[in-house]
Every structure is written in structure tokens, then in C-alpha cells.
Amino acid sequence: MNIFDNLTHLFPITNPTWIFLVVLVIILFAPLIFNRIRVPHLVGMILAGVLVGEHGLNILSRDSSFELFGKVGLYYIMFLASLEMDLEGLKKNRTRGIIFGLITFFIPFVLGYAAGHWMLGLRWEASLLFSCIISSHTLVAYPIVGRYGLSRHDCVTIAIAGTMIALLLALFTLAGISASARGDISTQFWVRFALKCTIYCLFIFYCYPRLTKAFFKKYSDNVTQFTFVLALLILSAALSELAGLEGLFGAFLAGLVLNRYIPRVSPLMNRIEFVGNALFIPYFLISVGMLINVKSLFDHKEALFVVAVMVITATLTKWLGAWVTQLTLRMKASEREMLFGLSNAHAAGALAMIMVGTSLEIAPGAYLIGDDVVNGVVVMILVSCIISSLVTDRAARKVALAETSTPSTVGGANKKIMVALNNPETVEALIDTAIMMRSTTLKKEMIALQVCLDNDHVEQQLKQGKLNLERAAKAAASADVQLSTYNRVGVNVVGSIVHTMKEFEATELLLGLHHKRRVGDSYLGTVATELLARTNRQVIIVNYLMPVNVMHRIIVAVPQWAEKEVGFYQWVEHVGCMAEQLGCRIDFYAHTDTIPLLKSYIQSNHPSARTSYMALDDWNDLLIATQHLNYDHLFVLVSARRGGISWQPSFENLPTQLMRHFSNNSLMIIYPEQFGQAHELSYVQPLPAAN
Numbered sequence: 001m002n003i004f005d006n007l008t009h010l011f012p013i014t015n016p017t018w019i020f021l022v023v024l025v026i027i028l029f030a031p032l033i034f035n036r037i038r039v040p041h042l043v044g045m046i047l048a049g050v051l052v053g054e055h056g057l058n059i060l061s062r063d064s065s066f067e068l069f070g071k072v073g074l075y076y077i078m079f080l081a082s083l084e085m086d087l088e089g090l091k092k093n094r095t096r097g098i099i100f101g102l103i104t105f106f107i108p109f110v111l112g113y114a115a116g117h118w119m120l121g122l123r124w125e126a127s128l129l130f131s132c133i134i135s136s137h138t139l140v141a142y143p144i145v146g147r148y149g150l151s152r153h154d155c156v157t158i159a160i161a162g163t164m165i166a167l168l169l170a171l172f173t174l175a176g177i178s179a180s181a182r183g184d185i186s187t188q189f190w191v192r193f194a195l196k197c198t199i200y201c202l203f204i205f206y207c208y209p210r211l212t213k214a215f216f217k218k219y220s221d222n223v224t225q226f227t228f229v230l231a232l233l234i235l236s237a238a239l240s241e242l243a244g245l246e247g248l249f250g251a252f253l254a255g256l257v258l259n260r261y262i263p264r265v266s267p268l269m270n271r272i273e274f275v276g277n278a279l280f281i282p283y284f285l286i287s288v289g290m291l292i293n294v295k296s297l298f299d300h301k302e303a304l305f306v307v308a309v310m311v312i313t314a315t316l317t318k319w320l321g322a323w324v325t326q327l328t329l330r331m332k333a334s335e336r337e338m339l340f341g342l343s344n345a346h347a348a349g350a351l352a353m354i355m356v357g358t359s360l361e362i363a364p365g366a367y368l369i370g371d372d373v374v375n376g377v378v379v380m381i382l383v384s385c386i387i388s389s390l391v392t393d394r395a396a397r398k399v400a401l402a403e404t405s406t407p408s409t410v411g412g413a414n415k416k417i418m419v420a421l422n423n424p425e426t427v428e429a430l431i432d433t434a435i436m437m438r439s440t441t442l443k444k445e446m447i448a449l450q451v452c453l454d455n456d457h458v459e460q461q462l463k464q465g466k467l468n469l470e471r472a473a474k475a476a477a478s479a480d481v482q483l484s485t486y487n488r489v490g491v492n493v494v495g496s497i498v499h500t501m502k503e504f505e506a507t508e509l510l511l512g513l514h515h516k517r518r519v520g521d522s523y524l525g526t527v528a529t530e531l532l533a534r535t536n537r538q539v540i541i542v543n544y545l546m547p548v549n550v551m552h553r554i555i556v557a558v559p560q561w562a563e564k565e566v567g568f569y570q571w572v573e574h575v576g577c578m579a580e581q582l583g584c585r586i587d588f589y590a591h592t593d594t595i596p597l598l599k600s601y602i603q604s605n606h607p608s609a610r611t612s613y614m615a616l617d618d619w620n621d622l623l624i625a626t627q628h629l630n631y632d633h634l635f636v637l638v639s640a641r642r643g644g645i646s647w648q649p650s651f652e653n654l655p656t657q658l659m660r661h662f663s664n665n666s667l668m669i670i671y672p673e674q675f676g677q678a679h680e681l682s683y684v685q686p687l688p689a690a691n
Contacts, residue, residue: 012054012061022052022060027282043389045282046382049289056294066287073284074138074347075237075251076276081142081160082255083262083272086152087583088608090161097158100325101165104343107324108135108317109173115313120306126369128177133350133377134314136170138248139163140285140345140385141392143277145338148396152264152608155335155399159342162325164252166343171245174353193244200243201253204236208257213550216261220428220547222478226271229258263549263581265435267478285385288347292382293375306376311383318344334398341392346384350377415570418447418506420497421468426512429544431475431483434510436548436581437540437574438481445482447504448472451496452489462487494530501537508570508673509535513543523655524669532641538567538673540574544666545631551666552632554579558590559619561646562638563597567673572598574670575636576606589616589626619650623657629665636668644674 013019026048031041052059060066090097112134116127145156179189215228233254240250262269322340325331331339354369354377417434421427434446450465452458469485476483484504490496501509514525528541556575562568579586586609588598595613602611616622629635639654640647658667 011058013059014061014063016065019060019063019065023283023286026052026286027278030282043386045285046289046292046385049286050292050294050382051289052286053290053292055290055292060290062287062290066283066290069280069283070287071247071284072234073276073280073282073287074248075233076280077139077142077284078248078252079233079255080146080273080276081139081163082252083259083269084146084151084264085160085256085259086157086580086608087256087259088610089152089154089157092608093154093157094161096329097161098165099328100158100162100321100339101169103325103328104137104162104318104321104339105135105166105169107321108314111317111320112313115309119309120373122373125177125180126373128173129353129369130310130373132170132173132177133346133353134310134317134380136167136346136350136353137163137318137343137384138345138347138350139342140347141341141388143281144389144392145342145396146273148400150396150399153338153399155331155338156342158329159339162339162343164249167246167249170353171249175244196243197245200239200245200250203239204250204253204257208232208236208254209260212258212261216547216550222267222271225268226275229262229268229272232258260583261549263436263583265438265479265481265581266432266549267475268549270479284347288381288385292378294379303372303375306372307379310373310376310380314346314380314384315344315387334395334402337391337395338399341388341390341395344384344391345388346377346381350381415507416445416447416505418449418497418501418504418509419472420509420511421448421450421465421472422514423512424464424468424471426544427468427471428475429548430510430512430542431472432479432548433542433578435476435479435481436578437510438577445484446476447500447506448476448483448485449497449500450485450487451493452487453493454489454491458489462489493527494534497531498534501535506537508538508540510540510542513541513667513669523659532671536641536674538570539671540571541669541671542667544634545664546666548634548666549582550632551582551584551634552630553584554582554586554634554636555626555629556586556588556590556636556638557616557622557626558588558594558598558638559640559646559648559651560591560594560617562590562640562672563594564645565640565672565674568597569601571638571670571672572601573605576602576609579609579611580606585610585612587611588613589622591615591617619648623661629662631664634666634668635662636670638670638672641671641674644672646672 013022026045030044030048034041034044050056054061109131112131113127116122116130117124120127120130122130139160142151142160145151145153150156175193179186212228212232216225219225219228233251236250236254237247238250240253241247262272319340322336322343325339326333326336354374417438419430419434421430431446431448438446448469450468452461452465465487469487473483473485486500488496488500497509500506509531511528511531514527524541528539532539554575575586586602588595588611590598590613592615595615599611599613602609626635637654637658639651642651658669
């Protein structure tokens, strides 16, 4: 007994180093322990918070660090939900999202008011506040969806859209309750509130895209970009609070606006997800658990009754909302479970609303919300988060299994990309391009190759090549993509590249456009021209004048008979992947016989891609077709080798046309894979020099 007495004075821990250590231990071991018993680790984080909090073993006190990191963690959940959202899927499902949002708000709102007023005996203002709490919800279980790769599934998009509709309606109602309790409910109040919200939204939607685009153009460092994005997130949350809304709404809005500029598969997105999932979100879940006082349930019977009413009402009404939505929209049972799982959790939004109730004084010494209701809401948060995590995990597993069991033919799914490096300034751009073109079903690693000529400067070339490969490996690792790097010494650059492709079974080659240094060089350069002659594999040559993630549109020019080439669907898949990652539109200019095949493939494999199809029956009309090409567009030119099915004599003039008319545009030239071995193809004559 004396030992415990001697130890009690050590708790709660106040030393910041030890506090952070305890939190890291929880973050490390909670997933390991709870995954073994098949319980989502989010539940483990919350229960661990209950255990170490002041209402548990009192190991930690909920100090300002938990309030700070916990709040940022909540913002991160909302930010990631909108950042990973498929905007085209949102547009497609916006009506269904609005329907779900209205249903999942009004059913809990009406039944919650009845339960609060008739069963708990609350005043009408308190009953309305209770209705707001249970009608809104927080996407606590969203990380589970991301782990199953379903962040862009239709039912998830509907759930996210419904979440913001329900939250927005609850916040508007809360603003009215607060104004009524203060005696400030008037037309002037609502006009002022609407004006602040309008100014805030206009600022976010108008200024954020322009700031982001300008910043990303000037600064390409991933750490700098991450800090900039985090600053925009917090600024949006802070301005949202100034406008009379909650910060989590601002976080969601920031992600929605920045969605276009942060590709889903990119080093920047990987850093954002990593920091959130490794630190901020676990901090938030632990801080929620630390608020829960389980002992208060057994102090008196009334408290237990209040908790029971709140938990049953909140869970039942959210299930009814998902069920009615399923019937209305004719959804599957697994999708109903997903909607219920994502919409059942109540967390920081409920806490913020209940804190408003405890601060509104309706009489001297009497507040709108009493201690029993506060304790009931906190316990409801725990129960709802546990139910939400369990149901979402089960539903996500069902949906994922159903998705993978459906056969899908994706062009280029088993291809291996090799990137040829040379210019240090284009290393990251080439790796980012390869990552974005890479199909999500592709499991093989990428290859980065640096060829150094065996001459008097070989040692200097090897050092520079090593630096280039290190930068490439760093860029790939930050996007969680496996990359093999090779620094080769050879007497011939083209021969070394071709031999490496054969050695490692690379099925396509990506390289940058050369910088012309010698008189008489063609636009493509000697190396690219000889490569086209010595390999039948797909070769992609790129030249970016601005960061790829700020491209606004992709313009694709496709020659006649392109669909007859064996590599047709391979490059179509790449373009579709890039469009989805960048969230930009694709304009296809192709022959009328080719357009149906393009449209069919894109609709089947990339349904969220925004596309348009224009007829280009005469290749000589290319300049007319692309007259609206802007500086922030990527021009993709699908060409062919001499002797290929889609090759035509007008391709001889391409170097001159590209240099004369497209020198101020970002460019990608694709030479699709062709039948036969390289020696079986007609010899590719070097392209004529550009005048």
C-alpha cells in the first residue's frame, strides 16, 4: 500500500517529455493490440484515452497540448475527407449527397427534439440544442475507409457530402439558439451572420486557388508546400470560427478547394496523410477519450437514464436515416451500413455544441445545459465512436471484397515503367509523372536509370548520377512507391538504356526532352530518335514548363488508326490515371472511328474523369484543333514510329510544328508500343532538324 502511496504523487504526469512519450506508446501499441482482437484501432485510441485520463488512472491530465493537437486532429479528419474526395464523383452524386444530408439531419432532429423534450424534460431551447448534437456527426471512422482504398467510392462520397449538409444545418440552428438565449434573435442578426458567411466563402473559393497555384509554381520543395497547405488549413478553420461557424467546416472547405492541386498519389499527399494519421488524428481520439467520465454514470440513476436515452436516440435515428436513404436511393445493404457507420459518430462537433449550451445562462446561476446532459453527451461520444468504427470497418470490408471480386480489365496493369534521368532539374517532375501515370493496380516497382558515358569525365558524371538517383528515390519513397535505381557506365547512352530495359523487363520508357546544344540536332534529339529505332516498347518524352500538379487541362491529339497499335490502351490508361490524379479535364482530338473506343475505355476504367471528344479526321488540322491551348494546359501528342500502323507522312513535319507553335506549352509526346521486335520494324530515320 505504501508503494502505491509513494507513486500517486507522480501522477498526473506534467513533464512534457514524458507526456509525449506516453502518447507515442499509446499510438504505437493501441493498433497492435486491438488489431489482434479484430477491433478497429480507432476504438483503441479512445479507450486508451479513457484509461490514462483524469477519470481513469489519472496518468495524464488533459492539458493545452491535447486541446491544441486534438483540435488540429479533428481539422485533419475533415480536411483529408474533402482532399481525397473525388470531385467528379461529388458532382455526379451531389443530388444523392444532398438527399442523404437532409434525411440524416431531419430524422434525428425531429426525433431528438421529441426525446429531449418529452423524455428528458428539457426546455425547448435545450431540446433544440440536443437535436443539433445528434443530427450532426463527425467522420471519425473515415481513416478506416481510406485504409481499404474506398475514399472515392460513391457511397463514401455521398456520406461526406451528407456530413457537411447536416453539419451546416446544425450550425445554423445552433447560431439561432445562441442568439435566442442572448435575446439577440432579430433580422439584423441573421443578415449579419449571412454576410459574414458569404464573405468567408467567397474569400476561400476565390483567393485559395490563386494563392495555391502561384505558390506551387514558384516553390517545388515538398516540405515548403506541406507547410503552406497546413497554414491554409488552419487559416480556413480560424476564419470559419470568425464567421460564426465551426472550424471543422472551414477545414473541410479548405480541402475541397485544394483538392484540385494535390494529386491523390503524390509526395505532398503522402506527407499530409502521414502526419495526420501518425500524430494529429490519434491525439484527437485520445483527447476525446480523456473527456469521458464513466464513474459519473453510477453516481445516480437519473444520469444513467439520460445517457441511455441519448445513446439509443442518437444510434437509432442515424440508422433510420441510413435506412431511409437506402430505400430512397435504392442502395445495397453494405452501402447502407457504410452510410450508417460514417454518420453515427459524434465527436468534437458535439463537444463544441454542448460547450455552447453550458455557457448560455438562462437565469442567474442556471445554464441551458446541466451536468447530467454534459456527461450523457460525452458518454454518447464514446459509444457512438465505437459503434461507428466497428460498423464502418465491417461495411468497408464487404464493399472492398465486392469491388475486388468484380473483374476489370485495365490497360497497362502489369507494366513496368523505366525512367531515364539526366537533367537534375527534371528528376522530380519525371518521377512524379511516372507515379501519376502508374495504375493503382500496378504492383511492380519502377526503375530509375542514370547512364554515364565512359570518357574522361566519367567520375564527375557518376557523382552527379548518384545525386540524381538519390533525389529520384526520395521522391518515390515520399509517395510510397517502390523504385529501383541504377547508375550505369557505358560507351553509348542508347545502348545502355535498351539493354537495361531488356534486363529488367521494362515495358515502357519515360524521359525528358533534351536541351538542344548542337547545331543540326532534331527537336527530339539524337538519343530519343535512336531509342525509337531500337525498341518497340512505349516511349514517352515530356517537357514541362510549369509544375504538373497545377495543370488545368490535358489536350490529347490522336492520329488515325491509333487504335490499331498494340499499345493503344496502355497510353489511354496513363492519360486517364493522370487526369484522375490531377482532377483536370481531358479533351481528346481523334478520328471519328477512334472516339468510340476512347470513350468506352475511359467510361469503364476512369468514370470520374471529365472528358470531351472532338473529331480530328485530318491530322493537318491539328493546329486549328488546338488553337485554344493555354499555358497551363498539358498538350499530349500521340505519335508513331515510321512503319507503324498509325504512322503518316505528316509526322515528318512534327518537329518543326512543335518548335514553332508549342514551344510555350508543356508537352508530352507518346510513341505507343508496336508489334514485333525492334529489328523487325522499318528503320526509323532521324527526324529532320527543326528550322
